[in-house]
Amino acid sequence: MSEHLGLSMASISRVLNGSPAAQAIPKATQARILEAAREFNYRPNQLARSLRSGQSTSVGVLIPEISEGYAAAVLAGIEETLSAAGYAMMMITHHHRAEVLERSERLFAERAVDAVIAVDTALPLFGPIPTVTVSCPDAHPYVTNIVLDNDRAAEIALQHLHALGHRRIAIIKGQPFSSETEVRWRAIERVAASLGLPLTPGLVAQMEEDLPSSEPGYRAACRLLKQGGDFSALFAFNDVSAIGAIAALLDAGRSVPEDVSVLGFDDIALASIHRPALTTVRQPLHHMGVLAANAVLEMVNAGPDSKLSAQQIVVAPELVIRSSTRACHGAESSPA
Amino acid sequence: MSEHLGLSMASISRVLNGSPAAQAIPKATQARILEAAREFNYRPNQLARSLRSGQSTSVGVLIPEISEGYAAAVLAGIEETLSAAGYAMMMITHHHRAEVLERSERLFAERAVDAVIAVDTALPLFGPIPTVTVSCPDAHPYVTNIVLDNDRAAEIALQHLHALGHRRIAIIKGQPFSSETEVRWRAIERVAASLGLPLTPGLVAQMEEDLPSSEPGYRAACRLLKQGGDFSALFAFNDVSAIGAIAALLDAGRSVPEDVSVLGFDDIALASIHRPALTTVRQPLHHMGVLAANAVLEMVNAGPDSKLSAQQIVVAPELVIRSSTRACHGAESSPA
């Protein structure tokens, strides 16, 4: 310890942490200490500090996987924010395996994380530790929750297609394990009903495979085609499946958007690069990560016993119109 | 502490850690301790343990960013391996900013990570701490290094195009800040010379912008087009830029692969999702992550003073042929 240069470690600690008691120390001494710290290249040992203070300035992050797209974008927002606040991140990918989820609670506890953020994860309700979830619609009452307004999303999506004159719209549902699948589907049902759009079994296909590729979307679209294929537009669960669906349509001799308009979801980077560029419902993924991290920081700073209640933070989707959708072929001039 | 149930914390520690001294403890007592631990749901505090033992069982990971596929794949391999070994990961994304790199050394030291892994990063030589780099060809002598065989990569790429009858092949060079840019370029020069392929200035464009999107590739391809555009094939620095280049070519009225074949690099998930699916030089990214993590674990387990010397681990690329390349239009029947 650097007290070889003057005074005792108590004062040093006070100054280096800008603790309230430090105001009672003369400027001159403060400067001396700071300089010595720089000279000795002093690095406080976070482990010791955490052990003593009970604050590890680290948060656990639970995520299905890190392939590109969805999770990566959210993660980037989280990392950026946490890192700027001096917090470390302990990340665990669970691949939707229940056993990993169980174990993660233990790991987080052992490492004494101050809080946890769970992304697209069916959380088994962690202890009394501050928790924030992203895209987990049916999370427990005591955790704060960042979710997309799925009702609004379904609304802008279907209204867009409806306004273009489309009346027979096929839907690709998400996989059963994705936490957003059900909420989104119910929102679609509601909006479809209000617009008078049919949602017959032949117009709906659910993805099944747990692959991070566009394959599930490709196969779902094939099933849709085999079930009659009588639709002029298709609303996919996400961009990746939309791209798979487009490939399936092209392979079946239907062109996009001439024969069928395709609407994606998420607005991952690929959506704008792909040709035809994808019209899509944008989720502010990066921003959701930032919000989650900020919520966590707020809870942690508020102290363990503050009655900062859990919030429900709803973010708005936004329609990004590109070239994969267009007016329905056989449509009369449509009402704006 | 659980010593309320029998004996002292010393023995407990011994048993719970399976320390050598534990063999001298009767089975019966061991069982009693283990059961009590389970009953009390005892979680050892890693912070305290680390403070005492000087081992934090955590490693720092330095990465440019996560949104782009490349890093995400490597990261997945790292996370999986580390996690299975009970190690935590402290990740920092640096966006190629020197200032962040400097700071990260400090952060890693403060958190007392046992080792660091740097991916695609120009490392400022961290202290005496075990270090492994991935894709940093000119790393320092004391760090072990996971690199792709770039010579072989250039060979299989250009030979593929050459065999398809292409003679005028455009190249998109990587950004100056990417650690692989120069090695790769020299490999391409060498192979091009041996195959008798021209590499005139008009056939080469270097990306400049530091964006994790396909924009730099798009712009580079535009420059190539403006510089004459007399080529039947294009070899891009990576898949993301290949995808951007394809968009540029399409926008300029050239079709892919009919008018020009495009060859990517990396084989990120996007490569197979994109239409046309990308022919690409596959880097075993996930595997490289696993190798890096294993190397780190080996070094850490070997102890700080072992003379385990730094290695150079070279992995092999592999050509993945999809639909973005095809035989040259005006080519005579090509020699296999």
Added chain:
DNA sequence: TTGAAAGCGATACCAG
């Protein structure tokens, strides 16, 4: 305005 000393929760050395 500054110092001494008591821990935080474990590990490891040295006795018994």
Added chain:
DNA sequence: CTGGTATCGCTTTCAA
């Protein structure tokens, strides 16, 4: 075979 106890590096209360 098992129990004390010093110690890891820091924060913080209490005295001086």
